Amino acid sequence: MDGVTDFPFRSIQKEYGQPRLIFTEFTSVEGVCHGAHKLLNDFLYDESQRPIIGQIYGITPDFFRQTSILLCHLGFDGIDINMGCPAKNVAHSGAGATLITTPIIAQKIIAAVQTGIAQWQNGANPCDCPNVSSEIAKDIEDRHQLLPLAYQGRGRQIPVSIKTRVGYDKPVIENWIPRLLETGISAISLHGRTLKQHYSGQASWELIGQAANLTAQTSTLLLGNGDVVSYQDAVQKAKDYHVNGVLIGRASMGNPYVFLEKLPAEPTLFKLALEHAQLFEQTYANQNGYSFLPMRKHLGWYVKSIPHASEIRIKLFQTNSATEVKQIFQKYGLVE
Ligand SMILES: Cc1cc2nc3c(=O)[nH]c(=O)nc-3n(C[C@H](O)[C@H](O)[C@H](O)COP(=O)(O)O)c2cc1C
Incomplete structure (x- = not known):
């Protein structure tokens, strides 16, 4: 979550709540490729935070390709593309949840990330990225040298996933999810609201369940998201709506224990x-x-x-x- 899930927040959540998977704040590929060095703060993590997924957003496929090379070099366990943000400054540029209305661009972006990963696996480095400044490339190279050897190696699999919503101004699950599935992505995280709803009303887990039906016969995982308030709530929703996993956002703010089955004997x-x-x-x-x-x-x-x-x-x-x-x-x- 932008402005929330920074390095210290994730560190505390992992230590006290042990979520099984954690994401960075979303980070603009346009920003990274225009030399905004400060954005590399979003990509700070340490080994205790694994598995950790780097989340990026934007609109320019080639910037996604280049930023993906950077994320692979930084040792992330996966790359997630944000196609769900409703914020005006993001959605008005065509990025975030607006991509639901432009599935061909969305597919180009996914293909660009897949290409970036394949190029990194075949030896591409940050300094090979034409729009990445030499300062950013050097910083990433320095961080790469500090990674455990297993993460410096080029052989590892790096899954691509999408975070999205059920629609732009109305639900379009039946059209949108198949477009995503055509790209062979590893997972879809689905927030059960449209862009228009922002955070109002309630997330529709019925729509999330319908999306889970569409992914059921594929190799793509479906993770449901929206209004989950406890571990028990997450387990129940996973069971009721046949999703492969559940993501918790706001309920973790100030409460890493939300990820635990039982509260610690002495909460601190x-x-x-x-x-x-x-x-x-x-x-x-x-x-x-x-x-x-x-x-x-x-x-x-x-x-x-x-x-x-x-x-x-x-x-x-x-x-x-x-x-x-x-x-x-x-x-x-x-x-x-
Ligand atoms: C302050 C804030 C920042 C957010 N930033 C992001 C983000 O960077 N990337 C993302 O995928 N979702 C972001 N979200 C959306 C959440 O990840 C999540 O989809 C949404 O809050 C619904 O889930 P919840 O009810 O568990 O919070 C953000 C939400 C909030 C409230």
């Missing part, structure tokens, strides 16, 4: 919130233009269901460091 939500804040500082504090601000919303989510939540939240929203967060948590007896 505030200890881990503090750990999150410390990791946020460690990860980004030495970068130019560093700000603690993006961390504050996470702190608000961690305290959302405790007594005096709004009073504590106001104080947390004024913090600028993990030390200040600790002082507030201590004042309210939330950590020792």
